[in-house]
Amino acid sequence: MSLKELSAQLGLSQTTVSRALNGYPEVNEATRARVLQAAAKNNYRPNQRAVSLATGRAMAVGHVIPLAPRQNVVNPIMAEFIAGASHTYRKMGYELTLTITAEEDAENIYRSLASKRSVDGFMVHSPLRNDYRIELLNKIGLPFLVHGRVADTDESYSWIDLDNQGSFLKATQLLINLGHKKIALINGNEELTYAWHRKLGYRQALLAAGMDFDEELEFSTPLTESSGYSITRELVEAGKMPTAMIVSSYIVALGVRHALAECGLRIRDDVSVITHDDELSYFDNAGSVPQFTSTRSSVREAGLRGAQMLLDLIAQGETGPQQQLMHAELVIGSSTAPLDSHP
Amino acid sequence: MSLKELSAQLGLSQTTVSRALNGYPEVNEATRARVLQAAAKNNYRPNQRAVSLATGRAMAVGHVIPLAPRQNVVNPIMAEFIAGASHTYRKMGYELTLTITAEEDAENIYRSLASKRSVDGFMVHSPLRNDYRIELLNKIGLPFLVHGRVADTDESYSWIDLDNQGSFLKATQLLINLGHKKIALINGNEELTYAWHRKLGYRQALLAAGMDFDEELEFSTPLTESSGYSITRELVEAGKMPTAMIVSSYIVALGVRHALAECGLRIRDDVSVITHDDELSYFDNAGSVPQFTSTRSSVREAGLRGAQMLLDLIAQGETGPQQQLMHAELVIGSSTAPLDSHP
DNA sequence: GTGAAAGCGCTAACAA
DNA sequence: TTGTTAGCGCTTTCAC
Numbered sequence: 220m221s222l223k224e225l226s227a228q229l230g231l232s233q234t235t236v237s238r239a240l241n242g243y244p245e246v247n248e249a250t251r252a253r254v255l256q257a258a259a260k261n262n263y264r265p266n267q268r269a270v271s272l273a274t275g276r277a278m279a280v281g282h283v284i285p286l287a288p289r290q291n292v293v294n295p296i297m298a299e300f301i302a303g304a305s306h307t308y309r310k311m312g313y314e315l316t317l318t319i320t321a322e323e324d325a326e327n328i329y330r331s332l333a334s335k336r337s338v339d340g341f342m343v344h345s346p347l348r349n350d351y352r353i354e355l356l357n358k359i360g361l362p363f364l365v366h367g368r369v370a371d372t373d374e375s376y377s378w379i380d381l382d383n384q385g386s387f388l389k390a391t392q393l394l395i396n397l398g399h400k401k402i403a404l405i406n407g408n409e410e411l412t413y414a415w416h417r418k419l420g421y422r423q424a425l426l427a428a429g430m431d432f433d434e435e436l437e438f439s440t441p442l443t444e445s446s447g448y449s450i451t452r453e454l455v456e457a458g459k460m461p462t463a464m465i466v467s468s469y470i471v472a473l474g475v476r477h478a479l480a481e482c483g484l485r486i487r488d489d490v491s492v493i494t495h496d497d498e499l500s501y502f503d504n505a506g507s508v509p510q511f512t513s514t515r516s517s518v519r520e521a522g523l524r525g526a527q528m529l530l531d532l533i534a535q536g537e538t539g540p541q542q543q544l545m546h547a548e549l550v551i552g553s554s555t556a557p558l559d560s561h562p
Numbered sequence: 563m564s565l566k567e568l569s570a571q572l573g574l575s576q577t578t579v580s581r582a583l584n585g586y587p588e589v590n591e592a593t594r595a596r597v598l599q600a601a602a603k604n605n606y607r608p609n610q611r612a613v614s615l616a617t618g619r620a621m622a623v624g625h626v627i628p629l630a631p632r633q634n635v636v637n638p639i640m641a642e643f644i645a646g647a648s649h650t651y652r653k654m655g656y657e658l659t660l661t662i663t664a665e666e667d668a669e670n671i672y673r674s675l676a677s678k679r680s681v682d683g684f685m686v687h688s689p690l691r692n693d694y695r696i697e698l699l700n701k702i703g704l705p706f707l708v709h710g711r712v713a714d715t716d717e718s719y720s721w722i723d724l725d726n727q728g729s730f731l732k733a734t735q736l737l738i739n740l741g742h743k744k745i746a747l748i749n750g751n752e753e754l755t756y757a758w759h760r761k762l763g764y765r766q767a768l769l770a771a772g773m774d775f776d777e778e779l780e781f782s783t784p785l786t787e788s789s790g791y792s793i794t795r796e797l798v799e800a801g802k803m804p805t806a807m808i809v810s811s812y813i814v815a816l817g818v819r820h821a822l823a824e825c826g827l828r829i830r831d832d833v834s835v836i837t838h839d840d841e842l843s844y845f846d847n848a849g850s851v852p853q854f855t856s857t858r859s860s861v862r863e864a865g866l867r868g869a870q871m872l873l874d875l876i877a878q879g880e881t882g883p884q885q886q887l888m889h890a891e892l893v894i895g896s897s898t899a900p901l902d903s904h905p
Numbered sequence: 906g907t908g909a910a911a912g913c914g915c916t917a918a919c920a921a
Numbered sequence: 922t923t924g925t926t927a928g929c930g931c932t933t934t935c936a937c
Contacts, residue, residue: 221914232924237916247922264677268614269914272929277611279659286645293641302629302636305662309671314680316622317660319648328652335610336930337657473816480823564930575908580932590906612930615913679914 220261229257240265267314271336279314280304280529281338283329285322285345293319296518297344300366303522304342311530313339326355333359340533342366342525346378348412362532364525364541368412377532377540379525381517383413387420387465390493394463395428399491401461403436405450405471414439417467436461440471447474455482463491521545563606572600583608610657614679622657623647623872624681626672628665628688636662639861640687643709646865647685654873656682669698676702683876685709685868689721691755705875707868707884711755720875720883722868724860726756730763730808733836737806738771742834744804746779748793748814757782760810779804783814790817798825806834864888 226236231254239246239254246254257263271277282301284293301315308315316338318328329352332338341363343352348370356363357374365378387404394402404421407414418439422432436459440446447466451474454460466472472494479486486492528541569579574597582589582597589597600606614620625644627636644658651658659681661671672695675681684706686695691713699706700717708721730747737745747764750757761782765775779802783789790809794817797803809815815837822829829835871884 222916223914233915234917234925235923238923241916245922250922262677264674266615266914267678267680268611268620269929270916271611272609272615272931273914273916275929282660293638293645295636295638295641298636298638298641301660302662305660309661309663315660317625317644317648317658318652319645320652331607334605334607337610565932566930576931577909577933578907581907584932588906593906609930612913613932615915616930616932618913 220263222263222265225257225261225263228261229254275336277337277339278312279316279338280308280340280342280526280533281316281318281329281332282342282344283325283332284317284319285325286319287322294345297366299518300344300522300525303519303524304526305522307523307526307530311527313530325352329355329359333361340364340529342529346412347410348415350412362529364529364532366521366525368416370412370415375540377528377542379521379528379543379545380413381521381545383416384420384423387417388424389420390465391421391424392428394465394491394493395424395430397463397491399461399463400430401433401436401463403438403454403461403464405438405440405447405464405466405475407439407442407467409439414467421465435459442468442471444470444474444477447471447476448478449474451475451478452482455479455484460484460490462489463493465493469494517545563604565606565608568600568604568606571604572597618679620680620682621655622659622681623651623683623685623869623876624659624661624672624675625685625687626668626675627660627662628668629662630665637688640709642861643687643865643868646862646867647869648865650866650869650873654870656873668695672698672702676704683707683872685872689755690753691758693755705872707872707875709864709868711759713755713758718883720871720885722864722871722886722888724756724864724888726759727763727766730760731767732763733808734764734767735771737808737834737836738767738773740806740834742804742806743773744776744779744806746781746797746804746807748781748783748790748807748809748818750782750785750810752782757810764808778802785811785814787813787817787820790814790819791821792817794818794821795825798822798827803827803833805832806836808836812837860888 222233222236226233229236231250235246235250236254236258239251240258267278282304284297286293301317305315307313316332318332320328329341332341338361340361341356343350343356343363343365344367346352346365346367346369349372350369353365353369353372353374353376357376363376365376366380368378368380369376391402402421402425404418406418406421409415409418418437421437425432438446438450440450447470451464455478464475466475472492475492476486479490484490524543524545528543532541565576565579569576572579574593578589578593579597579601582594583601610621625647627640629636644660648658659675661675663671672684675684681704683704684699686693686699686706686708687710689695689708689710689712692715693712696708696712696715696717696719700719706719708719709723711721711723712719734745745764745768747761749761749764752758752761761780764780768775781789781793783793790813794807798821807818809818815835818835819829822833827833867886867888871886875884
């Protein structure tokens with residue numbers, strides 16, 4: 220059923236029917252009611268491609284997910300963000316155009332989507348500290364919003380981010396207050412801004428407490444179980460095991476836990492472990508199942524709000540960049556103990 | 563740059579330029595070369611919305627991901643499938659329109675996307691044994707392909723699936739051949755067809771070996787760490803611990819492993835564990851890191867090929883349903899030992 | 906081998 | 922308050 224057919228059936232012009240459907244004020248309310256009823260009855264929905272051609276708005280947002288050559292896997296946190304964004308888009312009548320691609324092809328995707336007029340804006344995922352995409356997208360000219368931040372740039376851009384620095388600051392302070400002097404950080408790839416921010420928070424807490432950071436206790440590593448395993452084994456074998464560890468990801472913590480068990484070390488008794496993470500459950504060494512506030516829900520919320528910010532940018536045309544820092548819940552297991560309980 | 567501008571610049575009609583660009587044979591090759599060069603120089607790309615309106619093809623495929631009310635998380639396997647599909651779509655000039663939505667809203671999404679003419683077909687994720695979507699989509703009339711299968715239906719539909727039944731058959735046979743008589747199955751939610759198929763394979767192996775299955779050793783549970791933990795504890799505490807377990811998911815296996823450790827049981831020595839899963843690394847009890855062939859790559863491959871099947875369905879209009887069963891690599895850790903090595 | 910012209914389904918001036 | 926008339930940017934008959 221097209222507008223033409225519908226309006227013929229109603230004995231009205233396409234214009235009037237279109238106006239009635241789109242809520243224009245100049246339509247007689249009786250007419251509008253008739254139109255709405257007929258539209259509902261015929262299950263009429265405007266052809267989105269035709270609307271877009273006529274209005275010049277694609278009514279779609281492009282999400283481009285670059286897959287790093289080695290880390291050949293879609294990050295579940297991204298999926299969570301997208302789930303939130305999807306909800307907003309639907310509510311606002313937008314669609315989400317997703318492309319998952321090898322990193323080296325991403326630029327082509329952005330350019331192609333933009334010049335085909337398939338999207339009205341972009342969501343940028345997994346920003347690096349120094350990310351070429353800011354400049355690229357500013358040149359392309361479509362509005363975009365970054366999920367996360369870029370550290371080194373003079374370009375202006377809009378973003379929404381969780382406060383990774385703040386949460387790692389708090390995590391480190393917690394351990395310091397428990398009396399720990401040697402605290403290791405097992406962090407993600409620090410080319411990625413979020414990991415870099417986490418390190419900044421960690422160091423900030425140490426410095427504020429008058430402690431210096433020790434680069435031999437700082438690790439930047441892919442977020443895999445085997446990373447956690449081998450780092451922990453190395454620490455133990457080198458006799459450098461700290462009394463506390465902050466682990467950037469649940470999956471890494473699994474490796475840590477395993478290595479500790481192998482070495483006869485017990486979490487909480489021998490070493491306090493904080494996991495900042497996205498998973499919903501965690502076991503401490505005693506087998507209890509503590510409740511966690513997960514960052515997962517924060518990320519979903521960020522997706523929800525980030526999408527709204529992007530749509531605002533798209534609608535407004537020209538305003539300054541929008542920026543929002545969201546509080547990130549710190550996920551702390553019950554596997555932290557005051558230092559004097561360590562042997 | 564539009565066709566109009568480009569053709570004006572070339573002193574040709576829009577028709578000729580369009581034909582040259584789209585590879586129609588009746589264009590003079592010299593003309594075509596001129597056109598292609600000018601198009602490249604001007605970075606011309608046709609407005610996709612206009613193309614779609616003119617051709618009646620949206621050049622997009624809809625992926626609708628239903629979020630179960632409780633399992634409020636995007637399954638990483640789905641992400642992997644979509645990564646594969648995205649690659650195919652891009653190669654074929656299609657876009658992927660993604661919607662992540664509460665389960666109860668999915669039907670509206672399908673209807674809306676179809677009647678707005680925003681997509682040419684659908685990919686169906688997470689099919690249940692008895693899934694209303696087959697009937698719904700057959701009624702809607704757009705081509706669709708199911709990633710997975712539906713067990714109870716008379717409707718015809720196209721699908722691509724991994725051979726879950728076959729891989730669990732093999733896993734169970736492996737354990738039987740090692741001499742095990744009591745083998746537990748910790749499975750996912752058996753409303754989902756893939757989990758149901760896994761159980762069928764498990765039972766099939768037992769029956770073929772002249773062993774009866776024991777429903778007290780069969781568990782259908784959400785794929786979480788705590789499921790694995792509590793099931794294992796219950797088995798131990800009830801004195802029903804089998805000598806071998808087949809665990810449907812890595813994350814569940816973590817809970818199993820933990821519970822076993824708590825109870826003083828050692829994997830491989832006391833109980834053999836097979837994990838059918840998607841993760842890339844796994845530690846057996848001795849801390850070695852065995853190599854695995856992951857189903858992850860199979861799933862990515864399925865996405866690649868499934869998308870192609872769907873595009874074929876879209877292109878061909880009317881042909882019978884296409885169906886393809888892919889071999890799924892079984893992921894086996896080194897934590898299986900012949901029964902006589904168990905104490 | 907090339908072009909004129911109609912039309913895809915809608916929106917948006919401009920008239921009435 | 923409603924209708925007439927152009928487009929939006931492309932594809933596709935149909936003529937030449």
